[in-house]
Each structure stands twice: as structure tokens, then as C-alpha cells.
Amino acid sequence: MPGNQHKQVSLQVVREYNRRVQRNMRLISVQVGTDIRDAINQMQIYGISQLPVLDGERVVGSLDERTLLERLMTAELCLWGTVAAFMQPPLPALEETAELDEALELLRAGAAAVIVLQGGTPVGILTAADLIAFRVYGGHIEYEI
Numbered sequence: 001m002p003g004n005q006h007k008q009v010s011l012q013v014v015r016e017y018n019r020r021v022q023r024n025m026r027l028i029s030v031q032v033g034t035d036i037r038d039a040i041n042q043m044q045i046y047g048i049s050q051l052p053v054l055d056g057e058r059v060v061g062s063l064d065e066r067t068l069l070e071r072l073m074t075a076e077l078c079l080w081g082t083v084a085a086f087m088q089p090p091l092p093a094l095e096e097t098a099e100l101d102e103a104l105e106l107l108r109a110g111a112a113a114v115i116v117l118q119g120g121t122p123v124g125i126l127t128a129a130d131l132i133a134f135r136v137y138g139g140h141i142e143y144e145i
């Protein structure tokens with residue numbers, strides 16, 4: 001679209017687009033009591049660099065590969081214990097009705113990803129790569145939701 005003018009798009013639209021392209025946009029997460037080795041295994045299986053930590057359905061923290069690597073290199077990471085001992089603060093969260101620009105601002109400010117909520121319940125996660133793909137490949141499509 002010409003200049004900086006673009007149609008406002010909600011995170012729900014981006015999630016729906018990514019779901020169609022990637023086929024599986026369910027939230028990959030771990031519970032706070034999960035064994036740290038199981039959490040690291042999930043990160044490897046799904047090829048993800050950050051993982052939301054939940055207590056039931058409430059986001060209480062996050063794991064990220066950078067912090068885990070730092071702790072491993074400084075011998076602070078022992079390979080036993082639960083996620084609770086290793087988690088960082090939660091990733092920022094936005095309702096799926098929020099506009100894409102809100103998520104972009106959080107990512108520009110340094111957030112690794114944004115948790116997408118549906119009525120307060122976490123339902124997905126959006127990374128910079130997801131938003132780039134949407135803008136490059138799907139952003140030209142007119143959406144009605």
C-alpha cells in the first residue's frame with residue numbers, strides 16, 4: 001500500500017494466516033513443574049528458541065535458549081530440577097483483537113515474542129519471523145474478520 005498507510009490488522013488475522021501456512025499454530029508451552037530436560041527437549045523437537053511457562057492456563061514465565069546457554073556456560077545450569085528454577089519473566093501478551101502495530105512495537109522494544117490471548121487465555125505466540133512472513137507473503141491480502 002502506498003506510503004506508510006496500511007489497513008490495520010489484528011493479531012487474530014496474523015495467527016489465522018500463519019495457521020494456514022504452517023498448519024499447526026497451537027501454543028507450545030510447558031507447565032511450571034515440568035522437568036527442565038523435558039522443556040529443553042520440547043524446544044529442540046519444535047525448533048523454537050523461547051517457551052512460555054504456564055501455571056494451569058496462566059502465563060507465569062518463559063524459557064529462552066539464550067538464558068539457558070548463558071547458565072550452561074557459567075555452570076549454573078544443572079540438568080535436573082523443574083522449569084520454575086530456570087524461568088525468566090513472562091513474554092509480553094496481547095489479546096488477539098489487538099492491532100499488529102502493538103505487537104511490532106513490543107518486538108522492536110526487545111521482546112523475543114508476544115503471547116496471543118483469547119479472552120485472557122494464551123492461545124498462540126508470535127515471533128518477529130511470523131510477522132515478517134505475514135507482511136511479505138500475506139500482508140497484501142485484504143482481510144475481513
